[in-house]
Amino acid sequence: MAKTGKARHRRRKRRTPVGAPPGTLIADPAARATNLCLTLIAPDRFRSIQNASISDIAANREDWPVMWLDCAGLADVSTIGEIGKAFGLHPLAMEDVVNSDQRPKVDFFDDHAFVALRMVDDAVLHRYEQISVFFGEKFVITFQEREGDPFDPVRRRLAAEGPNRLRSRHADYLAYALIDAVVDSYFAPIELISDEIEKTEEGMLAGPQKGQMQEMHGLRRELAALKGVLWPLRDALAALIRNDDPFVTRETKVFLNDTLDHAMRLIELVETQRDTLTGLIEMHLSLTQARTNDVISLLTIVSTIFIPLTFLVGVWGMNFDPDASPWNMPELRAYYGYPAALLFMAGVACLLFWFFRWKKWL
Structure with a gap:
């Protein structure tokens, strides 16, 4: 594309x-x-x-x-x-x-x-x-x-x-054949856009990326341009079929009707792909928002776990002298005070982690 x-x-x-x-x-x-x-x-x-x-x-x-x-x-x-x-x-x-x-x-x-x-x-x-x-x-x-x-x-x-239908009929049939070739040529770019949409969808399901939104908006612009061409093309073909001029024969109008069906099919494909792209854009936004929420939730949980540990470290880190008063943190003289404090803080962290899993927040 x-x-x-x-x-x-x-x-x-x-x-x-x-x-x-x-x-x-x-x-x-x-x-x-x-x-x-x-x-x-x-x-x-x-x-x-x-x-x-x-x-x-x-x-x-x-x-x-x-x-x-x-x-x-x-x-x-x-x-x-x-x-x-x-x-x-x-x-x-x-x-x-x-x-x-x-x-x-x-x-x-x-x-x-x-x-x-x-x-x-x-x-x-x-x-x-x-x-x-x-x-x-x-x-x-x-x-x-x-x-x-x-x-x-x-x-x-x-x-x-040898003789064939294209050479044995009038000029209006040749004009129909040329117009039909122009209409059918639109299937190729529409199929290319469809392949790009499928690739983008597969990549998005694997994980939303930054460039995907830009690609989808580009595809949507291409489909909007196709729609702006195909709708008046359909009207022009319908006008050719409805006219009563003698240089467009009744037999040729039957074939022009088939070309009109092709144009309608192209319009339906474009509309379907636009709807698909709209859904993919909304899904990309939802996945991106969900990913952001997961990151925020993880950061919140990590912060919540460290809040009581930070509090404990702050309390034990105050410079009080236990010789001045028995109320001045006598546990500072404990022989195993440091490993005991670490074990206590690890226990608090494990308890909080279990609580979050129990609440299904993780």
Whole structure:
């Protein structure tokens, strides 16, 4: 999991200036270089063009039933703007593409839909990025902040020999497959968090340690971030299923329903893990308090045993002269006075120890 003991530095996203016209595209200074990958899809054939250009899109658009354009990196806003013009994408949706801090949502336009999601970029580091999906009757366009995505299984299915469901269906089914891959990618970080929770629980049962509370609060922050992504993701999937636009077919909605079930399952896992962490935090506090009470009880008992011994030593340590008066501690002249005093004090200590055991205070 991510190191929770160190301070977290969040990169500030660059936003559109106040008062700028709607649809203004401004690149984030930290955005990665833009790279296009064009995938051309037909029931009986398949072609992939790496480092594609706008001219490749125009040259192949009419010859293929479905095309998937994957844009990795959002630095080149001019190319992104040309893509929007080539496919007639709505300017407000294009603005949301480059402002990569959008809440997961879905918007419907006349001939296409826009879906903004949060995608797992690194399950180990718990790093996420925005993935924007446009799809219409014959095209699917994805915009991601950097290279690296969970779409490799989809690419392998597309490249498989012979006709298959992914190549023979419309663009909305390809969009479903990509969205489903994004949703399923959340199982990996949630499983990692679950493993961390189990390790923390086992360590806590062996004995609470100082660093465990910090680790649990870090895990709780990660789960809160996941919850903030998964709830609007569920709403976006539900909106896709409820819509009546013709470019989302009834057959695809059946598969989107399965993806919605996955999202609900993820939310349930996150809620369960948050409840488990809450219980572990309370148990850690209880164990720490109980340990503190045990220490205080032991110190109290030790102090209680030594109180009468200290009193006896103080009495016998007074400098009285037995020659001056028979009342001035004549036992100071006893031949076995010192060992007798030690035995007497040991007897007092043993008696107190037995009394505490009898009262079950030890």
